[in-house]
Amino acid sequence: MFYEGTLQNGVTAPERLRKNVDFPWPVVDMSMFFYQNLGQEEISSSGTSFLNRTEASNVEKIDQVSQICQVVPSKIRAVTPCKGQRSYVVNYMQFNGSLKKDLYKEIEVASVDAFQGI
Template sequence: MFFYQNLGQEEISSSGTSFLNRTEASNVEKIVTKFFKSGVVPNQIGVVTPYEGQRSYIVNYMQFNGSLKKDLYKEIEVASVDAFQGREKDYIILSVSMSP
């Protein structure tokens, strides 16, 4: 287990009802890519976030900015806390922005 603090700014998502943090999404992609390069397969990874705006942004960001095959990133389950409840993965990345 490790914690990685992000210094990105939280902003309102395009829906106007949720939040996203672009820096945090970029760092999620970097961590996922490191996992892939270490031999971890997509179905072993889960990304959990409380905000729909962040969930959507992470999915899109990984597919368009990931340095490996897009299909790898598409296979990762990225879900809200509620949607992920009761599921298990070998590796969980928790993306939680907190306003100061």
């Protein structure tokens, strides 16, 4: 659907259909999804970007569910529009996450520009 079919995803259909996991994958036939967050944006510590604390918390919760579903952390990607948010999400997971710290290091969090190679 994006980038003329060249965007690849490591989450297989069986990984999106897990019994006893309270996370409704939005469209089971799609290997990716967009999760809208309604938290308040604020200026990041750099003063040149934004962050959203609710979004960071939700990214970490989705990572927890992914681990329950046995998705390999290195196959998880979180895309955010702001560099300040990227930094905040990475720090949030390291200091507030309930999983082992090393698992969070394997999850790629990047800005839209970084994933596009800009």
